[in-house]
Amino acid sequence: MQTHHRIIIDNAARMADIDDQSIDLVVTSPPYPMIQMWDALFCMLNPAIAEDLAEDRADGAFEHMHGQLDRVWTELGRVVKPGGVVCINIGDATRTIASLFRLFANHARIITAFHALGFTQVPTILWRKATNAPNKFMGSGMLPPGAYVTLEHEYILIFRKGGKRLFSTAEEKNLRNASAFFWEERNQWFSDVWFNLIGTPQTLHNGNGKSRERSAAFPFDLPYRLINMFSVKGDTVLDPFVGTATTMLAAMSAGRHSIGYDLDPAFQEIALQKIAGIPELANRVIERRLQAHADFIADRLQAGKEVRNFNRRYNVPVVTRQEEMLYLEPVRQIQFIGNDRFKVIHESEAAIQPASFICPPEPDPPRTRSVSKSRQLKLF
Numbered sequence: 001m002q003t004h005h006r007i008i009i010d011n012a013a014r015m016a017d018i019d020d021q022s023i024d025l026v027v028t029s030p031p032y033p034m035i036q037m038w039d040a041l042f043c044m045l046n047p048a049i050a051e052d053l054a055e056d057r058a059d060g061a062f063e064h065m066h067g068q069l070d071r072v073w074t075e076l077g078r079v080v081k082p083g084g085v086v087c088i089n090i091g092d093a094t095r096t097i098a099s100l101f102r103l104f105a106n107h108a109r110i111i112t113a114f115h116a117l118g119f120t121q122v123p124t125i126l127w128r129k130a131t132n133a134p135n136k137f138m139g140s141g142m143l144p145p146g147a148y149v150t151l152e153h154e155y156i157l158i159f160r161k162g163g164k165r166l167f168s169t170a171e172e173k174n175l176r177n178a179s180a181f182f183w184e185e186r187n188q189w190f191s192d193v194w195f196n197l198i199g200t201p202q203t204l205h206n207g208n209g210k211s212r213e214r215s216a217a218f219p220f221d222l223p224y225r226l227i228n229m230f231s232v233k234g235d236t237v238l239d240p241f242v243g244t245a246t247t248m249l250a251a252m253s254a255g256r257h258s259i260g261y262d263l264d265p266a267f268q269e270i271a272l273q274k275i276a277g278i279p280e281l282a283n284r285v286i287e288r289r290l291q292a293h294a295d296f297i298a299d300r301l302q303a304g305k306e307v308r309n310f311n312r313r314y315n316v317p318v319v320t321r322q323e324e325m326l327y328l329e330p331v332r333q334i335q336f337i338g339n340d341r342f343k344v345i346h347e348s349e350a351a352i353q354p355a356s357f358i359c360p361p362e363p364d365p366p367r368t369r370s371v372s373k374s375r376q377l378k379l380f
């Protein structure tokens with residue numbers, strides 16, 4: 001299996017290279033309106049914002065900044081397939097303008113924009129961020145009533161275009177079954193509060209050590225989970241604000257095609273460095289998931305609970321029949337086609353090597369069976 005990926009340095013307000021209704025999933029994080037680090041970019045996109053800020057017109061600046069994001073959301077309305085999903089990571093902002101401290105509810109403004117475009121909102125995830133200063137005072141310290149709560153979470157807003165996606169042909173159903181996730185992953189991923197997301201291990205370099213801060217990259221786990229939750233293998237994932245290409249790395253690791261747009265060419269070098277390391281990254285992620293599953297099954301058996309089903313690809317016990325065909329695509333090779341297109345060659349299922357925690361394949365595992373504890377402890 002091969003997947004194809006492309007980075008386009010351009011304004012995502014007009015994604016001329018993307019056909020109508022060709023995208024299955026969008027995972028993105030835009031620049032956050034009213035957060036100072038993005039002022040210069042918004043002012044460059046619309047000089048009226050610089051005037052709003054200079055003249056303390058807080059509502060005008062907020063609305064004009066969202067006007068720039070609205071142009072990208074409108075494009076998503078065009079390029080997303082019916083039944084496709086859009087996931088937007090966004091934080092609210094707090095800021096003092098004309099001596100007035102207040103909240104700018106970016107998440108609420110984006111929900112309004114997506115409703116106006118005809119998307120359907122489904123339940124939101126709160127990402128509880130690890131913070132270095134959990135007790136940071138905002139406002140009047142210990143004296144009421146002028147103290148403010150600290151923002152320690154961001155939102156992952158989720159929208160669907162039209163009705164539920166259908167899987168009609170045998171091929172579509174097979175891909176969907178192979179894209180299953182483990183039962184215990186489902187329990188964690190489909191919770192509406194996420195903690196402790198894991199980032200990419202590479203350090204970013206831009207000479208002054210500030211690139212991660214400047215890029216506002218989200219942790220790898222964030223797009224990786226969303227891609228596994230809301231798309232199937234062979235789908236195309238778009239990130240219109242791709243930055244350092246975290247969404248693309250996650251798509252490559254999950255066997256999806258991807259396209260990323262970004263206005264700022266400065267991130268391309270960082271993105272290329274990270275993409276070059278994709279075979280190691282993807283295979284480490286797969287190993288982590290399989291090992292976590294092995295640990296989960298060992299604990300479950302230790303607790304005296306039965307495990308009745310078997311995954312046929314790894315010959316490992318699983319909780320439900322839906323996990324029987326689950327297969328995680330290792331990455332064998334990455335090919336650069338210029339600086340903006342990439343081909344990822346994935347390991348075929350036939351070539352999977354039994355890992356230490358996977359037992360040798362059995363001739364024909366029965367559909368439903370209980371696994372005796374002694375046999376399991378040998379496996380893990």
Ligand SMILES: C[S@@+](CC[C@H](N)C(=O)[O-])C[C@H]1O[C@@H](n2cnc3c(N)ncnc32)[C@H](O)[C@@H]1O
Pocket residue numbers: 010011012013028029030031032041072215216217218240241242243244245246247261262263264267
């Ligand atoms: C919050 S960062 C995204 C970071 C990214 N998720 C990552 O992990 O590196 C937002 C990105 O959007 C880009 N950007 C802002 N406005 C844009 C536009 N209209 N079109 C394309 N990219 C844009 C910025 O250059 C920045 O890289």
